[in-house]
Amino acid sequence: MRAFRADICVIGAGSGGLSVAAGAAQMGARVVLIEAGEMGGDCLNTGCVPSKALIAAAGRAQATREGGLGVAGTEPQVDFAAVMAHVKTTIAAIAPHDSQQRFEGLGVTVLRDFARFTGPDTVEAGGTRVTARRFVLATGSRPLVPPIPGLDGVPYLTNETVFELSELPAHLLVLGGGPIGIELAQAFRRLGAGVTVVEAARALGREDPELAAAVLENLRQEGVEIVEGARATEVRGQAGALELVTESGRAISGSHLLVAVGRQPAIAGLGLEAAGIATETGAVKTGRDLRTTNRRVYAIGDVAGRGAFTHLAGYHAGLILRPMLFALPARLRDDHVPRVTYADPELAQVGLTEAEARARYGDGIEVLRAPFAANDRALAEGRTEGLAKVIVRRGRPVGAGIAGAGAGELIGLWALALSRRDKLSAIAGMILPYPTQSEVSKRAAGAYFSPRLFDSALVKRVVRLVQRRLP
Numbered sequence: 318m319r320a321f322r323a324d325i326c327v328i329g330a331g332s333g334g335l336s337v338a339a340g341a342a343q344m345g346a347r348v349v350l351i352e353a354g355e356m357g358g359d360c361l362n363t364g365c366v367p368s369k370a371l372i373a374a375a376g377r378a379q380a381t382r383e384g385g386l387g388v389a390g391t392e393p394q395v396d397f398a399a400v401m402a403h404v405k406t407t408i409a410a411i412a413p414h415d416s417q418q419r420f421e422g423l424g425v426t427v428l429r430d431f432a433r434f435t436g437p438d439t440v441e442a443g444g445t446r447v448t449a450r451r452f453v454l455a456t457g458s459r460p461l462v463p464p465i466p467g468l469d470g471v472p473y474l475t476n477e478t479v480f481e482l483s484e485l486p487a488h489l490l491v492l493g494g495g496p497i498g499i500e501l502a503q504a505f506r507r508l509g510a511g512v513t514v515v516e517a518a519r520a521l522g523r524e525d526p527e528l529a530a531a532v533l534e535n536l537r538q539e540g541v542e543i544v545e546g547a548r549a550t551e552v553r554g555q556a557g558a559l560e561l562v563t564e565s566g567r568a569i570s571g572s573h574l575l576v577a578v579g580r581q582p583a584i585a586g587l588g589l590e591a592a593g594i595a596t597e598t599g600a601v602k603t604g605r606d607l608r609t610t611n612r613r614v615y616a617i618g619d620v621a622g623r624g625a626f627t628h629l630a631g632y633h634a635g636l637i638l639r640p641m642l643f644a645l646p647a648r649l650r651d652d653h654v655p656r657v658t659y660a661d662p663e664l665a666q667v668g669l670t671e672a673e674a675r676a677r678y679g680d681g682i683e684v685l686r687a688p689f690a691a692n693d694r695a696l697a698e699g700r701t702e703g704l705a706k707v708i709v710r711r712g713r714p715v716g717a718g719i720a721g722a723g724a725g726e727l728i729g730l731w732a733l734a735l736s737r738r739d740k741l742s743a744i745a746g747m748i749l750p751y752p753t754q755s756e757v758s759k760r761a762a763g764a765y766f767s768p769r770l771f772d773s774a775l776v777k778r779v780v781r782l783v784q785r786r787l788p
């Protein structure tokens with residue numbers, strides 16, 4: 318067996334692992350990066366990138382269908398194979414950035430094998446034994462496939478196979494109304510498939526219900542059937558004719574089934590016990606410094622079970638470079654991590670939702686709202702659905718959510734404000750170009766100050782006093 322010694326051994330070349338490897342190598346560390354599958358991980362190959370490419374094509378189809386603002390809509394001619402070619406082209410355009418060649422160019426040693434720990438400071442991958450000062454577990458997550466009777470006897474899709482489809486499903490059953498289910502349900506519907514989402518509880522259940530409603534209403538209007546409060550307890554049928562049976566006994570039929578009921582951290586076969594790495598509720602257990610129970614080993618991204626977002630994995634990566642390279646302390650914050658569901662309209666959130674803020678602070682919060690229907694640009698664009706909702710405590714935003722066109726772009730402002738722990742006056746005092754949708758955020762912030770200025774007897778008294786004395 319070949320022996321290799323490194324400063325840092327990174328397992329998994331996805332969003333988190335690549336960021337660590339690139340940063341550490343460029344700052345002088347000797348890095349080995351081990352990847353069992355495709356370079357780029359879930360996000361590039363089976364997650365963010367293909368889903369957003371598919372969503373973009375579906376958006377074109379819908380815009381053609383809807384027309385509007387005086388332009389007649391017409392039923393689009395969707396060439397599904399060409400749409401999937403766009404998905405593949407997008408992956409191929411981004412792939413060089415994550416490629417083995419690029420990383421080797423940065424000085425990283427890349428091993429293309431499955432890695433497993435054989436001891437507290439040793440990993441084996443193929444024919445190589447790697448010992449290192451520090452290890453980074455960045456193995457991501459896999460689709461959770463629930464033990465529903467009948468599921469293992471029928472063909473089903475997950476995010477790992479759905480982007481391989483060559484023909485548009487006649488009727489897609491989507492099991493799970495989380496972000497994956499909702500994004501893909503709308504995309505397939507817009508491309509011409511019949512779609513039914515079967516959700517055990519509430520669709521987009523993690524989100525503020527008021528914001529989620531704006532999104533789900535649009536999906537329903539577009540013809541996506543969303544069946545909520547319906548736990549699937551059985552799957553029946555065969556390829557092309559499937560049935561999901563819910564707890565109440567209702568059978569819902571479709572031609573294809575997409576399973577999107579969550580993720581499970583990828584820890585199988587990693588030999589965590591050999592390295593003394595503990596797990597907790599299925600994820601690798603870490604402290605606020607992202608260290609595992611083996612002090613040499615960090616866990617970042619999906620495998621750490623603290624959320625499943627590419628930007629979160631990237632944040633984790635940046636954080637652990639401090640202690641690994643410079644022996645400086647690092648401590649995780651999670652109050653400023655944004656998330657976006659890329660349905661149309663988009664739903665974006667950073668910090669606490671209203672319900673989370675009430676649970677933490679009781680009545681010590683104020684809730685500000687600004688509807689897109691009162692935004693001049695939104696009116697001109699004919700995109701007036703949705704609202705911005707900001708939760709304020711003692712003059713500072715502790716959460717902001719936006720449902721509306723381009724919400725994913727608009728949330729950036731609030732992500733900055735929350736990360737800096739800015740006061741709301743910073744947003745209200747900002748000058749924004751007119752007319753832009755971003756003014757919806759300023760309007761929400763303004764809603765905090767308006768009553769304090771315009772409904773205050775004291776302010777009125779002061780103004781009258783000053784006016785009497787002014788020359």
Ligand SMILES: Cc1cc2nc3c(=O)[nH]c(=O)nc-3n(C[C@H](O)[C@H](O)[C@H](O)COP(=O)(O)OP(=O)(O)OC[C@H]3O[C@@H](n4cnc5c(N)ncnc54)[C@H](O)[C@@H]3O)c2cc1C
Nearest residue numbers: 329331332333353354358359364432457618619625626627
């Ligand atoms: C359909 C879908 C859409 C998504 N859309 C978004 C989005 O729009 N925005 C967003 O922020 N997030 C999105 N996500 C989530 C995002 O893809 C993940 O959060 C992100 O990829 C996690 O990065 P990671 O580095 O933790 O793991 P990954 O990117 O999954 O990388 C882990 C890598 O480790 C490798 N590996 C695993 N075990 C081993 C081993 N033992 N040895 C060697 N290699 C191993 C895997 O092959 C993989 O390449 C989406 C996910 C899905 C499924």
Ligand SMILES: NC(=O)c1ccc[n+]([C@@H]2O[C@H](COP(=O)([O-])OP(=O)(O)OC[C@H]3O[C@@H](n4cnc5c(N)ncnc54)[C@H](O)[C@@H]3O)[C@@H](O)[C@H]2O)c1
Nearest residue numbers: 493494495496497498515516517548549577578579625657
């Ligand atoms: N835009 C993004 O950033 C983006 C997009 C997709 C995924 N992701 C990440 O991936 C994660 C996983 O997404 P997801 O949508 O697979 O999972 P999820 O956990 O967010 O949602 C799964 C849904 O499935 C439902 N469910 C579970 N068992 C069921 C059953 N038997 N019958 C009916 N419904 C059932 C749950 O109630 C839940 O609402 C997300 O939480 C997110 O972190 C991010």
